Amino acid sequence: MDSRLRRREFFALAAAPLLRGMPTPIIKTVSVIATEPAGVRLVVVKVQTDQDGLYGYGCATFTQRADLVVEAVNRYLAPLVVGRPADAIEDLWQAMYNSSYWRNGPVLNNAISGIDQALWDIKGRQANMPVYQLLGGKCRRAALIYAHASGREIPEALEQARKLMSNGIKAVRLQVGVPGMAAYGAPGGPHNPPQASPQDAVFDPEAYVRRTLELFEAGRKELGPQVELLHDVHERVPPRLAVQFAKDMEQFRLFYLEDALSPENIDYFRQIRANCTTPLAMGELFNNPREWTPLIKDSLIDYIRVHVSQAGGLTPARQIAALAEAFQVRTAWHGPGDVSPIGHCANVTLDIVCPNFGIQEWTMPNDRLLEVFSGYPVMKDGYAYVNEKPGWGIEIDEKAAAKYPFGSFEEGEHKKRNGGWGVVRKPDGTVINQ
Ligand SMILES: [Mg+2]
Numbered sequence: 001m002d003s004r005l006r007r008r009e010f011f012a013l014a015a016a017p018l019l020r021g022m023p024t025p026i027i028k029t030v031s032v033i034a035t036e037p038a039g040v041r042l043v044v045v046k047v048q049t050d051q052d053g054l055y056g057y058g059c060a061t062f063t064q065r066a067d068l069v070v071e072a073v074n075r076y077l078a079p080l081v082v083g084r085p086a087d088a089i090e091d092l093w094q095a096m097y098n099s100s101y102w103r104n105g106p107v108l109n110n111a112i113s114g115i116d117q118a119l120w121d122i123k124g125r126q127a128n129m130p131v132y133q134l135l136g137g138k139c140r141r142a143a144l145i146y147a148h149a150s151g152r153e154i155p156e157a158l159e160q161a162r163k164l165m166s167n168g169i170k171a172v173r174l175q176v177g178v179p180g181m182a183a184y185g186a187p188g189g190p191h192n193p194p195q196a197s198p199q200d201a202v203f204d205p206e207a208y209v210r211r212t213l214e215l216f217e218a219g220r221k222e223l224g225p226q227v228e229l230l231h232d233v234h235e236r237v238p239p240r241l242a243v244q245f246a247k248d249m250e251q252f253r254l255f256y257l258e259d260a261l262s263p264e265n266i267d268y269f270r271q272i273r274a275n276c277t278t279p280l281a282m283g284e285l286f287n288n289p290r291e292w293t294p295l296i297k298d299s300l301i302d303y304i305r306v307h308v309s310q311a312g313g314l315t316p317a318r319q320i321a322a323l324a325e326a327f328q329v330r331t332a333w334h335g336p337g338d339v340s341p342i343g344h345c346a347n348v349t350l351d352i353v354c355p356n357f358g359i360q361e362w363t364m365p366n367d368r369l370l371e372v373f374s375g376y377p378v379m380k381d382g383y384a385y386v387n388e389k390p391g392w393g394i395e396i397d398e399k400a401a402a403k404y405p406f407g408s409f410e411e412g413e414h415k416k417r418n419g420g421w422g423v424v425r426k427p428d429g430t431v432i433n434q
Helices: 003-019 063-081 089-098 106-127 154-166 205-223 239-252 263-275 289-297 314-325 341-353 367-372 398-402 412-416
Strands: 027-035 042-049 055-059 143-151 171-176 228-232 256-258 280-282 378-380 383-385
Touching (some): 027 063, 042 063, 042 106, 055 341, 063 089, 063 106, 089 314, 106 314, 143 341, 154 171, 205 228, 205 239, 263 280, 263 289, 289 314, 314 341, 341 383, 367 398
Parallel strands (some): 171 228, 228 256, 256 280
Antiparallel strands (some): 027 042, 042 055, 143 383, 378 383
8 A cells, every 4th residue: 555545544543532522421429509599499410421521501490390300300310311321312312211110290391301401511521612513503693581570560560671671671571560469470468368268379360360451551551553562461351352352452562471371271372363363482391392382383382482401402392392493383482580591691602593583581680690600691771682602501510509408588478388389279269370
């Protein structure tokens, strides 16, 4: 053989490992960071590999049952994944999902998400790229966000909306309290709980609907036609009333009406669609990507609402987004305070890589949250920007996280319920959805 050719072969072989990146990282340890810096229990999974300094973080936050997710990770998923390659993300997702035999529940899906998102973080750090680059790169510079405005009274809610708008925010979710009741997403006034269960909240769907229509009447008039307005029903009204309410809200030209129905009543979306053009968002309580299929393929909703960790992480969330894209349905990933900063980074990453992005729910971090997590997406002029560091670009100060154990900033019944939510009843005592 020609010696020049042999030399070339030698150099090609020597260069191959470099061209292919680092050797496959193997999962060495899996641990959980449980912290509550902003008064909401957050669960984050840390996956460490056998390569020095190569690790990743994933959001596994199911705040209402946080302790159970911690156990699911430590006692079941960690023993399954330790020793396996960290770079086969889809394969590990399928392995974790199927390994319990009985699958597809919120505790297990959140636990899987913690590891799934940590593996994406690891892959990004290994490639020295933000995760959005691994997904094909940006198709928009930033994500349009909406923020929450609420008040005990209508003028207070509108004042908050004006404040947000003066800070450049272009879309506002409006919620208002209802006298004598515990409303969703707004401060409640003093209310009379059902006598038999004084620790529970009381909610009258009819009174809520009347009050919310008043709020939007005043809101559209006072805030003007340009601002995008949203509202979350939080599945608190019966289906027949939801159909009427969506129809009555049509005149206010919402960006969307969220969770008008509960997952148990999704057949009623067909009736809402037949009666009005109010845009509809649905799905934060679904467990599995397939649960969106009938709503998406029959064009019964306009936006998918997904708590990404609840669906099992970034891996299944991408699949739901792709399914939605084929049917002109857009994304609206769940982004309140019960998503960890890792989860917010995953949301904004999806926002900037999915062609069918719709809007991003936004939560302003408080100082304690930023003390624990660095790299939170930045919001400017009503848009969220992902950070440009490798992986999710988030680092966690574990000592600071330990300063705020579960239960910090919780009081009374909420603390007694271990951070869980309570019970909501109609005035006659009937339990209804949260
Ligand atoms: Mg919601």
